[in-house]
Amino acid sequence: GAVVSQHPSRVICKSGTSVKIECRSLDFQATTMFWYRQFPKQSLMLMATSNEGSKATYEQGVEKDKFLINHASLTLSTLTVTSAHPEDSSFYICSARSGQIDSPLHFGNGTRLTVT
Amino acid sequence: GQQVMQIPQYQHVQEGEDFTTYCNSSTTLSNIQWYKQRPGGHPVFLIQLVKSGEVKKQKRLTFQFGEAKKNSSLHITATQTTDVGTYFCAALQGGSEKLVFGKGTKLTVNP
Numbered sequence: 001g002a003v004v005s006q007h008p009s010r011v012i013c014k015s016g017t018s019v020k021i022e023c024r025s026l027d028f029q030a031t032t033m034f035w036y037r038q039f040p041k042q043s044l045m046l047m048a049t050s051n052e053g054s055k056a057t058y059e060q061g062v063e064k065d066k067f068l069i070n071h072a073s074l075t076l077s078t079l080t081v082t083s084a085h086p087e088d089s090s091f092y093i094c095s096a097r098s099g100q101i102d103s104p105l106h107f108g109n110g111t112r113l114t115v116t
Numbered sequence: 117g118q119q120v121m122q123i124p125q126y127q128h129v130q131e132g133e134d135f136t137t138y139c140n141s142s143t144t145l146s147n148i149q150w151y152k153q154r155p156g157g158h159p160v161f162l163i164q165l166v167k168s169g170e171v172k173k174q175k176r177l178t179f180q181f182g183e184a185k186k187n188s189s190l191h192i193t194a195t196q197t198t199d200v201g202t203y204f205c206a207a208l209q210g211g212s213e214k215l216v217f218g219k220g221t222k223l224t225v226n227p
Contacts, residue, residue, distance in 0.1 A: 032213060043204065043219045044159065093158055101213040102147055104161035105206075 006108025023094030122218030
């Protein structure tokens with residue numbers, strides 16, 4: 001089955017530093033990847049749609065300069081949280097489809113970010 | 117944008133009892149997907165419903181899609197401790213490739 005690998009699984013960083021999260025589709029090509037954020041005991045909030053070779057599309061209220069997304073290849077998308085603050089602490093999950101737009105999403109294992 | 121309303125938010129049952137979670141939309145959905153997220157894990161796809169009135173079963177899990185394609189349900193018969201987790205319904209936001217998730221129903225099972 002389609003596998004999405006996300007790294008790192010956990011990261012603790014100091015306030016003001018930047019953190020890069022990688023998302024790879026291991027056995028399929030993903031022209032589009034999705035980045036979600038999940039707060040404790042809450043649902044998945046779509047942050048942005050990452051498109052290979054073009055700029056990401058951000059959801060309303062998500063700062064594009066703070067959450068930098070790069071989709072350099074058909075198998076890799078990265079999310080960089082710049083100048084992280086404690087309120088950025090959250091669970092970030094990437095996902096991708098291996099088929100058409102109505103096919104299921106395959107999720108990475110997620111990254112637990114803690115900003116101290 | 118399109119919203120998918122899901123209830124209840126929490127459900128606690130005794131092992132062996134049944135469980136149901138419901139999703140509703142104000143607009144007609146092209147399809148609906150269900151995911152399960154175990155504590156500390158990531159969402160895992162369970163099933164997709166496409167046809168009006170569709171019913172699908174996976175062992176003790178029964179998924180239904182309403183006749184008007186505006187609501188769906190997931191029913192678990194005789195819950196087990198392995199069923200614990202949060203169950204999400206999700207649907208495509210109209211005219212786009214973005215998947216919008218319901219708030220989820222967190223199921224806990226008392227052994």
